[in-house]
Amino acid sequence: MSWHSFRALTVKSLSVALIVGILNSVPAMSAEKGSVTNLPLPRFVSMKANEGNVRRGPSLSHRIDWVYKRRSMPLQITAEHGHWRRVQDRDGAGGWVHYSLLSGVRTAIVEVELLNLHARPDPSAQVTAQLSMGVVAELRECQLEWCELTAGGYRGWARKGAYWGVEPQDVFD
Incomplete structure (x- = not known):
C-alpha cells in the first residue's frame, strides 16, 4: 500500500469515526412507548x-x-x-x-408574571388578554413556536416557553 493510499484510508476512517461520534452525541427523539397504552412517554x-x-x-x-x-x-x-x-x-x-x-x-400553567395572548401567532398582533402567573389554560392548538390558549373565557396565541405543559417540539391541533 502506498503512502497516498494509506493517507486517504486514514482520512476516510477518521471522517467516519467523526460522523459516528457526532451522531452518537446528538440526543435522539424519545421513541419510548407506554407498556399499557402504547402512547409516547413522556x-x-x-x-x-x-x-x-x-x-x-x-x-x-x-x-x-x-x-x-x-x-x-x-x-x-x-x-x-x-x-x-x-x-x-x-x-x-x-x-x-x-x-x-x-x-x-392538554393544559399549561403560566410561569411568567404576565403572559400576553395575541389575536394570531405573531408578536405584532393585537393583544387580546393577559394571563397572570399560575393561571392554568387549555391548550387548543400548538404550532412550532406558538400555542393557542384559552382561560377565563379569553382566547389567544402565546409563544412557547412562558408556560409549562408543552414541549418545544410539540405540534398539534
Whole structure:
C-alpha cells in the first residue's frame, strides 16, 4: 500500500469515526412507548378530578405522599403500570396516580408574571388578554413556536416557553 493510499484510508476512517461520534452525541427523539397504552412517554395530560392522591407506588396499598387539589393542572406521565400512571408536576414532584383521575385534555400553567395572548401567532398582533402567573389554560392548538390558549373565557396565541405543559417540539391541533 502506498503512502497516498494509506493517507486517504486514514482520512476516510477518521471522517467516519467523526460522523459516528457526532451522531452518537446528538440526543435522539424519545421513541419510548407506554407498556399499557402504547402512547409516547413522556407525555402531558391534566387532572380530571378536583382532587387526586399521589402514591409512592402503583397500587392502593402504597402510601399517599400528597394530594393534588387543582382540577385541570398539567402533569407529565413518565411511566405506566396497569391502571396507574407515574406523573410529575412542573416542579418535578410526582408519584403514582390512578388513570381515572387523569384527562387527555392538554393544559399549561403560566410561569411568567404576565403572559400576553395575541389575536394570531405573531408578536405584532393585537393583544387580546393577559394571563397572570399560575393561571392554568387549555391548550387548543400548538404550532412550532406558538400555542393557542384559552382561560377565563379569553382566547389567544402565546409563544412557547412562558408556560409549562408543552414541549418545544410539540405540534398539534
